[in-house]
Amino acid sequence: MKQRINLLIALSVVALIVLSLVQCYLVKTTYDYKVAQFHTEIKNEIANISNNYSDIDSVLVSRKEALYKQLSENYIQGKKSKIDIKTGILYNEYQDALTQKIQRKFERELPNLKIDFAIVLNKFILFQNTKKADTIFSEKPFIKNKLYGNLASLNHAFLVRNYVGTTNGTYNNEDYQLLTEDSMYVSVIDWETIILRRMTFILILSLLSILTLITLFVIALKALIKQKKVSDVKTDFINNITHELKTPLATLGISTKILEKKDVRDNDESFNAIVNTISRQNNRLQNLIDQVMANSLTENQIELQKEQIETEDFLRSIIDDFKLTYPKINIITDFQTDKTNLVLDKFHLTTALLNVLENAVKYGSNTIILKTKLVQNQFSISIEDDGIGISKNKQPLLFEKFYRVEQGNLHNTKGLGLGLYYVDQIIKAHQGSIAVMSDLGKGTQFTILLKV
């Protein structure tokens, strides 16, 4: 059973981990999809805004083209090298003005987004009618080749569009064409926040579903463990009660067999001895049944017959009776209180205290110390023994119904695991409390606190 539960727990944990991983994967896929969707949106918006740079400022653009023409013609004449032309284009005087115009247009058209951009020059090719194309410059997109924009790096930016521009001119009666290719990169500030905001619903939903699953798992596990404990306790109880019933029944069986013999019946002494045995065993059976019946009541169902009693006297009378039954046990009293009047149920409390005292003897004690004192306006009765003690991890379970500390061999000490449960219920019914302190092998101390 225990192995099956462990296997079940292990499988459920694995299933939970797999489920969580699948959830994470789905969330990550959704995130990637949302990022791609966001990029497409931005690309479309920006494409609509800046179809052509001359839309932004035609005068500036035509001046810039004039500069390009002049540079090309200088190159055709052989006055300037390819490097000079690249530098002339990259550091032209219209850069700042165009950067600002484009920036402002973005701000106007997309007021909800903060966009940084860079337009980088990739190609610069000169076509002359008579000669083949002359590539003056051709590089991969590179931030150092920035024509316009305020981006410092292309690392976190994405490509929005490539723009191919042509400028036609004539030099020395010969036509030439200038082809430029540039790319626009943009980076939207706080784009992660925008995407996360769009994913809030899905994130909350997946988090909630995982949390619900974990909670359900824990609840199911707790119920399973509790059920297992209850079933163990029941099995123990059945074993114990069967064992307890066997002895008196066996004795009764033997006694009846003996009584069947005529010579025993004729002998008064033997007859009386057997009848006494039958009566004792009958009482024992009755006591067992009473004990089970009495313990089916909880603290709220117990009806107390309370009366005012002088507690120290009451305790002394219990100890006197106890000494008669267990003359070999050394019982020491240390009463630090005197003539304390409490309203108690004598009958139930006597049984409860005797349960604790008898347990001390049952579990190996020879000397018992009974102390009384006042603790924070409460009457404290402590019963300390030098018995086998109880390990720390078992102590919280002691007052549970049917609970017995496993003794290795179940039949070493008799019991139903009801004694301390009954004590706890009685003390609670008096609005008091009981606590245990024990060291395995050294002894146990029960402390009962009652309202004064």
Ligand code: ADP
């Ligand atoms: P039981 O019928 O087994 O005695 P109780 O409810 O009286 O049932 O006690 C529960 C368990 O607590 C016992 O099985 C025993 O292991 C442990 N126990 C109770 N009192 C003592 C004690 N004084 N010393 C050691 N163990 C004790």
